[in-house]
Amino acid sequence: MVDWRLFEPLFNWARKKSLWIVSFCTGCGGIEMPPLMTSRYDIERFGIIPDPSPRQYDLFLITGYVTPKTLKRIIITYEMAPDPKWVLAHGSCPLNGGIYWDSYNAIKHLDKYIPVDVFIAGCMPRPEAVLDGIHKLMEMIENGEADGWKRYKENYEWYRKNQEELLGEGWREKEARKWIPWLMDKKKEVKE
Amino acid sequence: MFGTFLKALLIILYATFVGFMFMGIIRKVTARIHRRIGPPIYQPIIDTIKFLSKKENITHGIIYDFGIIFALGATILALMFIPLGSISIMRAYGDLILITFLLEIPMLGIMFAAMSSGNPYAGIGAQRALLTLLAIQVPLGFAIVALAEFYGTFSTYEIVMAQQTSGWSIFHLPLLLAAIAYDIVLQAMFGKEPFDIMIAPGEISLGPMVEFGGKHMGILQIQHAMGLFAETLFFSNIFLGGAVITTFSSPILNTLATLAVLLVKQLAVLLIAIFVSTIFPRFTIDQAAKFYWKWPTIIAALGAILASL
Numbered sequence: 001m002v003d004w005r006l007f008e009p010l011f012n013w014a015r016k017k018s019l020w021i022v023s024f025c026t027g028c029g030g031i032e033m034p035p036l037m038t039s040r041y042d043i044e045r046f047g048i049i050p051d052p053s054p055r056q057y058d059l060f061l062i063t064g065y066v067t068p069k070t071l072k073r074i075i076i077t078y079e080m081a082p083d084p085k086w087v088l089a090h091g092s093c094p095l096n097g098g099i100y101w102d103s104y105n106a107i108k109h110l111d112k113y114i115p116v117d118v119f120i121a122g123c124m125p126r127p128e129a130v131l132d133g134i135h136k137l138m139e140m141i142e143n144g145e146a147d148g149w150k151r152y153k154e155n156y157e158w159y160r161k162n163q164e165e166l167l168g169e170g171w172r173e174k175e176a177r178k179w180i181p182w183l184m185d186k187k188k189e190v191k192e
Numbered sequence: 193m194f195g196t197f198l199k200a201l202l203i204i205l206y207a208t209f210v211g212f213m214f215m216g217i218i219r220k221v222t223a224r225i226h227r228r229i230g231p232p233i234y235q236p237i238i239d240t241i242k243f244l245s246k247k248e249n250i251t252h253g254i255i256y257d258f259g260i261i262f263a264l265g266a267t268i269l270a271l272m273f274i275p276l277g278s279i280s281i282m283r284a285y286g287d288l289i290l291i292t293f294l295l296e297i298p299m300l301g302i303m304f305a306a307m308s309s310g311n312p313y314a315g316i317g318a319q320r321a322l323l324t325l326l327a328i329q330v331p332l333g334f335a336i337v338a339l340a341e342f343y344g345t346f347s348t349y350e351i352v353m354a355q356q357t358s359g360w361s362i363f364h365l366p367l368l369l370a371a372i373a374y375d376i377v378l379q380a381m382f383g384k385e386p387f388d389i390m391i392a393p394g395e396i397s398l399g400p401m402v403e404f405g406g407k408h409m410g411i412l413q414i415q416h417a418m419g420l421f422a423e424t425l426f427f428s429n430i431f432l433g434g435a436v437i438t439t440f441s442s443p444i445l446n447t448l449a450t451l452a453v454l455l456v457k458q459l460a461v462l463l464i465a466i467f468v469s470t471i472f473p474r475f476t477i478d479q480a481a482k483f484y485w486k487w488p489t490i491i492a493a494l495g496a497i498l499a500s501l
């Protein structure tokens with residue numbers, strides 16, 4: 001077998017130069033995505049393109065507040081990607097709840113549920129700030145500091161415990177079965 | 193035997209490299225049309241290295257893996273039959289129908305893999321791709337018939353040689369019509385914009401490609417690069433006069449000049465496709481099927497009739 005560790009610097013360079021973003025727009029920050037990708041702050045210069053498939057991305061942008069309902073989708077999307085993958089959270093809301101600090105329906109610390117590599121503060125951050133964050137992430141990838149995906153594997157019990165505390169045990173099955181009664185009998189109430 | 197093997201390897205390497213450059217050119221030119229700077233031209237190579245270096249792989253069974261390999265193999269096989277100037281392995285058997293058929297097989301391989309993943313988006317994408325494939329057959333068939341009628345042969349290499357003496361195909365009216373129809377079909381074969389219904393980014397997630405991640409996607413990128421190279425090469429061979437250059441005395445110089453001339457012709461084909469794709473929005477699938485069975489078919493049929501007169 002070839003020892004692939006020798007090629008690791010090349011791979012890290014390639015990973016840093018071609019971060020594909022999954023188009024997952026949460027919260028207000030979704031409006032900051034198009035300017036990032038169009039002519040003014042053209043992010044494709046760094047090899048970054050938006051891609052609608054959760055199987056192919058490397059960079060997951062959490063662009064704002066996260067409600068428990070969205071968090072379920074975020075966790076599923078996060079777990080669907082193959083391994084070297086990074087999360088960049090921008091805005092104050094994923095950081096500590098932001099202006100929704102006393103909301104019953106916005107999660108306060110995103111880092112408790114999925115591992116975040118880079119946070120960008122601001123409500124909402126300018127595209128330059130996002131570019132700066134991505135630049136920081138590229139540096140971290142190059143010298144191997146960005147290890148969110150590794151942390152998620154090693155501390156899976158902790159993340160899993162936090163997720164289940166918030167969303168209730170067995171939420172994946174419940175979420176999948178949620179619409180079946182509604183489809184069978186439209187008059188029946190949907191129970192979460 | 194060994195020489196043939198080496199030649200095949202060289203053709204594959206050259207096709208992959210140039211194909212990647214073509215993919216880069218597509219992205220760069222599209223960016224320039226949008227007034228952006230765009231990625232560096234070697235960006236698709238970086239993407240492929242990244243995909244191949246993923247630490248995890250998702251597979252959905254044997255057919256899922258096999259479909260990808262099947263697509264790559266079919267593209268390589270098509271490449272072997274298309275005359276690349278004076279170098280090619282099996283150009284004597286390079287039948288028009290065979291090559292057109294082989295250029296569509298990769299799509300079927302991707303369909304196999306996509307359908308076996310069980311993703312509904314992939315299923316919808318596969319259905320749309322198959323309908324597109326069905327729709328482009330009609331004008332494609334007429335264009336091939338026009339060519340065969342005009343030159344009286346099915347062999348691609350003989351058509352290239354005939355164009356050396358009688359001028360490029362597109363300068364004869366019946367074949368010009370066939371070329372126009374073929375160029376419209378090429379838009380769907382590249383998966384470029386007015387007819388990129390099978391992939392439809394944003395509309396149905398990514399269509400058939402939605403489940404491919406990691407190494408599968410890396411191999412698909414390589415396949416796409418080779419496919420681009422093969423399709424443009426085939427078009428420039430049958431309509432733009434190919435290239436067999438014998439002006440220099442040394443064979444190596446001749447080969448290089450041939451490759452350069454072919455490259456320019458391929459780029460011309462590619463650039464037309466890019467310009468069309470950046471300014472036209474996507475058709476829906478029923479519109480595309482109706483379109484292909486109407487205008488390109490009429491044009492190509494007219495070409496075929498004129499050629500046989």
Ligand code: SF4
Pocket residue numbers: 027028029063064065090091092093094098099122123124
């Ligand atoms: S940080 Fe501000 S802009 Fe971003 S999601 Fe929260 S409230 Fe909206």
